[in-house]
Amino acid sequence: MRDVIVIGAGGGGPVVAKELAARGLDVLLLEGGARHADPEREWTDLEDDANNPLWGYLRVGPQERTKPWWLRDTAQNSFVFQIAGVGGTTLHYFGNCPRPSAGGFSGYEGPDRSAYDTAHLFPFTYEEFRPYLEWVEATLPVQTAPMGTKESIFFRGCERVGLPV
Amino acid sequence: MNRRRLLQAFGAMCAAAAIPRESWALPTGADGAGAPALVTLAQIDGEACFDLATFETFSAVAAFVVPGDDPFSVQQGVTTPEPGGVEAGAPQFLSLALNQVLMDPTLIDLIWDRYGPDLEALPIPEGLTACAPTGSAIEQEGTVPLAPVVMLLINLLAVQAFPGSVAGPFTVPFARLSWAEKAEVWRRFEALPDGFRPPDAPFELPIVSDVISLLDSLAGIIDYASGAVLELCGLFTYAELLAFDREARILTHRPLGWELSNYLPGLLWPPDGWDEFLGYYQGRRSVDA
Numbered sequence: 001m002r003d004v005i006v007i008g009a010g011g012g013g014p015v016v017a018k019e020l021a022a023r024g025l026d027v028l029l030l031e032g033g034a035r036h037a038d039p040e041r042e043w044t045d046l047e048d049d050a051n052n053p054l055w056g057y058l059r060v061g062p063q064e065r066t067k068p069w070w071l072r073d074t075a076q077n078s079f080v081f082q083i084a085g086v087g088g089t090t091l092h093y094f095g096n097c098p099r100p101s102a103g104g105f106s107g108y109e110g111p112d113r114s115a116y117d118t119a120h121l122f123p124f125t126y127e128e129f130r131p132y133l134e135w136v137e138a139t140l141p142v143q144t145a146p147m148g149t150k151e152s153i154f155f156r157g158c159e160r161v162g163l164p165v
Numbered sequence: 166m167n168r169r170r171l172l173q174a175f176g177a178m179c180a181a182a183a184i185p186r187e188s189w190a191l192p193t194g195a196d197g198a199g200a201p202a203l204v205t206l207a208q209i210d211g212e213a214c215f216d217l218a219t220f221e222t223f224s225a226v227a228a229f230v231v232p233g234d235d236p237f238s239v240q241q242g243v244t245t246p247e248p249g250g251v252e253a254g255a256p257q258f259l260s261l262a263l264n265q266v267l268m269d270p271t272l273i274d275l276i277w278d279r280y281g282p283d284l285e286a287l288p289i290p291e292g293l294t295a296c297a298p299t300g301s302a303i304e305q306e307g308t309v310p311l312a313p314v315v316m317l318l319i320n321l322l323a324v325q326a327f328p329g330s331v332a333g334p335f336t337v338p339f340a341r342l343s344w345a346e347k348a349e350v351w352r353r354f355e356a357l358p359d360g361f362r363p364p365d366a367p368f369e370l371p372i373v374s375d376v377i378s379l380l381d382s383l384a385g386i387i388d389y390a391s392g393a394v395l396e397l398c399g400l401f402t403y404a405e406l407l408a409f410d411r412e413a414r415i416l417t418h419r420p421l422g423w424e425l426s427n428y429l430p431g432l433l434w435p436p437d438g439w440d441e442f443l444g445y446y447q448g449r450r451s452v453d454a
Contacts (some may be wrong), residue, residue: 006356045435048404054262067267079393144450147443155446165446 002028010088034063035082036091042138058091060084097142099133102126218337223256223317225340230398231345231378231425232254240334243344255401262397263390276390315390318357351391358388373376403428 002096006017009031017029034057036042043050043057052057054069060082072080082089102108103116107125122129136142147155158165170403221237233249250256316337323330323338327346330338339350367452403422410417416433 046409047399047407047439048406048418049409049411052400052404053264079389144445144452147446148439149440149443151446152443 002026004028005030008088009086010030012088014086031084032062033060033086033088035086037086041083041107053081058083084109097137097140100126100129103123130136167301216318217259219312219316220256221335221340222260222319222337222397223312224251224345225337225342226259226319226394227251227255227334227398227402229344229351230395231402237335237340240340241342241344241347247425248421249425250398250402254407255398258406259394259397260312262401263315263394264310275345289414298410311386311390314386316392318387318390319350322353322357322361326350328351351395356393387424 004020006013006020007030009017009029013031017027021027036057040067048056050058053059055061055065057065059065059069060072061067061084065086070084072082072137074080076158080117081092083091085091101116103110103113105122105124105126107127108116108121145151155165173340187194203381224237228235228241228243231250231253232238232241232243232245233252234246234252235249237251238249268321305333319339320337323346324341325340326349327338330341331347333341335341339347341416342350354404370395405416405420408416408418408420419433423429
């Protein structure tokens with residue numbers, strides 16, 4: 001008999017499982033998607049093989065790619081690029097870990113506060129959340145990202161139109 | 166009738182139901198005096214009939230998205246000197262993709278458990294009966310073979326918008342249209358779910374809420390299909406599908422789409438990144454956020 005069963009080994013499940021296990025609980029972590037254990041051998045850099053939402057390896061579906069993908073029902077006609085499997089949708093983000101915008105948290109009084117979805121603010125302040133961000137950043141760890149051509153063009157564009165970076 | 170067959174029949178029913186009933190009566194006249202296209206389909210037995218209708222419909226769609234030098238592009242009056250979506254294999258992969266749609270399994274169970282025997286007895290409009298496929302590349306319980314539903318919808322909308330398309334070259338009306346006429350069909354396709362989706366209803370009766378949730382789900386599938394079909398045609402045209410050996414994990418030749426888009430000229434495999442390290446923005450190595 002397990003103490004806790006965590007459903008899903010995406011971005012959040014393994015963290016919860018690890019923290020609970022580190023406190024002495026017997027934890028079972030379940031995942032319905034692919035393991036992605038050996039990407040050097042299993043993956044290619046080809047567009048359809050990787051990104052086809054129906055049968056690409058970065059999809060929402062079972063590990064066996066001849067089986068159909070899992071339908072994601074959304075409230076409106078839209079498609080959300082998600083990935084099922086160990087790592088979940090974090091597999092799309094190539095290790096980029098931006099912090100959330102402070103404007104999405106309660107108590108934000110910045111001059112641009114009306115630009116955020118103020119109807120659905122987190123019920124705590126950014127400052128209250130900051131220690132947890134720092135905890136994650138120390139654990140992963142997170143460091144500033146280097147620039148390539150694309151990044152330098154992006155930054156130049158931000159400067160040109162006056163976006164703070 | 167098994168579960169899969171039930172879904173096929175139900176899909177065809179819903180495709181027909183989504184079109185105003187007056188469109189089922191195919192017009193006759195100067196253009197339609199010969200063999201009405203949908204009846205012609207029904208006169209041919211089995212999967213070959215369906216495959217031909219699907220292939221020609223989706224080829225006409227592929228030519229609409231990425232014109233080439235194929236007969237479907239010639240028919241629509243918009244061509245290019247080089248091959249396009251048809252030659253890239255978009256029609257075949259589009260059919261495969263649409264037949265892999267997985268409905269909410271609880272909804273499938275609901276349909277099967279409550280309405281299976283009754284649905285079997287429902288009449289399917291004459292002309293559509295033989296168009297239901299008898300098989301598919303994916304024989305997975307619970308998938309909805311959406312390709313025949315989409316094929317039927319596209320052609321019914323084509324006849325509704327342009328009655329003269331019931332006769333002419335090819336076996337399906339949509340393939341006979343000009344590029345601008347295809348665009349009009351697609352405008353109607355995209356607007357279809359607005360009239361098909363039921364309003365929010367306060368009914369508590371289980372059967373009413375079942376039907377409403379079923380209609381809502383089907384409207385969502387049609388909504389999805391009208392956009393996804395075009396997007397998938399683009400993906401399949403410019404990606405590596407026909408050139409990729411999945412067993413060996415190699416490209417047997419440069420994909421047609423790579424040539425069309427001049428992607429990685431001269432290369433047979435994408436490089437593993439680029440040697441372009443440019444340092445750190447403003448020399449920043451830490452952030453105070």
